[in-house]
Amino acid sequence: MTRACLSALLLMFLASAAHADKLTVAVATNFAQTAAQIEAEFRRQTGTEVSLSAGSSGKLYAQITHGAPYDVFLSADVERARRLEQDKLAVSGSRFTYATGRLVLWSARLEKVDPGVLRAAQFNHLAVANPRIAPYGAAAFDVLNRLQVSPAVRARLVYGEDIGQTFQLAASGAADLAFVALSQLRSGEVAGAYWLVPPSLYRPIEQQAVLLQRAGHKPAARAFLDFLKGPRARAIMTRFGYIAPQPGP
Incomplete structure (x- = not known):
């Protein structure tokens, strides 16, 4: 069975388990409109309600370190997502690049x-x-x-x-x-x-997502992150001008 099929089956399983859950996602402002489109598609498929809270990556990071009740963090950089993982405020191994900004x-x-x-x-x-x-x-x-x-x-x-x-x-x-x-x-x-602006003039704006510790037990949070890696989310990101990572083999 291909990885795409396994991912689809996993998403269906997690979505059914997550139907009654509600999620709170901290999202970097640049990605807010894109995230709203992705959230609408995710909610349509799973019935899971997702509340988006937008702000600068630095401000959201500070809120998380002070106990803000977010489940997922969609940062506009690598560093802040990495720090949360290193400080055990995020689930180890959950961090990944969801888009590159322009x-x-x-x-x-x-x-x-x-x-x-x-x-x-x-x-x-x-x-x-x-x-x-x-x-x-x-x-x-x-x-x-x-x-x-x-x-x-x-x-x-x-x-x-x-x-x-x-x-x-x-x-x-x-x-x-x-x-x-x-x-x-x-x-x-x-x-x-x-x-x-040509990408050669600035360091890559690699945007990373991470599952926060308080949501480590929530199937809905993992389902949302899986959806973010999938073809429907990638299509939305591309339409908004992001470079979406290509799926692995």
């Missing part, structure tokens, strides 16, 4: 966005997510440093707590430009122009 430089006002806009510095404000707690913010600084424009634009930076707030700064006109996730532009009708 960074864009976006403006709701400008007709053209490219590296030349940054080099010319002909804008008032550039919004970035707080790099200390948001991996997409750290990736934005990678780009600014590799393009050697960081000193020129530093005084024009404005910060969002997470990638959602960063997007709103540019959408509202408080910033002329913003480094955001490609997925945010795929979430609906978004006006403006953007530059899809």
Whole structure:
């Protein structure tokens, strides 16, 4: 029997056992809209209710370490998921990469966005997510440093707590430009122009999921993570602009 068949059978078994359970999933803001689509499909198939709580990876990590009652953590990076596993706040061996994010430089006002806009510095404000707690913010600084424009634009930076707030700064006109996730532009009708930043300009935004210790006994939590690895979830992630891991042999 193939791994795909075994996974499907396991999902069906776990889903039937998990039907009455409710889950709480902490999800990095960049993935919130994508997770909502995945949750809807998972709920349709299993009947399991999943509550999503979005925020920056750093903020959610801090909440988890202080006892927040989440079952699953969908981080925007590797480091925080790894720390939870190392500190025995997550189930050992449950951590995996569910998607790789893509960074864009976006403006709701400008007709053209490219590296030349940054080099010319002909804008008032550039919004970035707080790099200390948001991996997409750290990736934005990678780009600014590799393009050697960081000193020129530093005084024009404005910060969002997470990638959602960063997007709103540019959408509202408080910033002329913003480094955001490609997925945010795929979430609906978004006006403006953007530059899809080449992956060579920033460290890979490898996003990892982990099962938290409090949910180690919950079949529904394991079923949700299995679903996240499956073809339906991967199709949704691809539609939102993520690079979804390919299934193993």
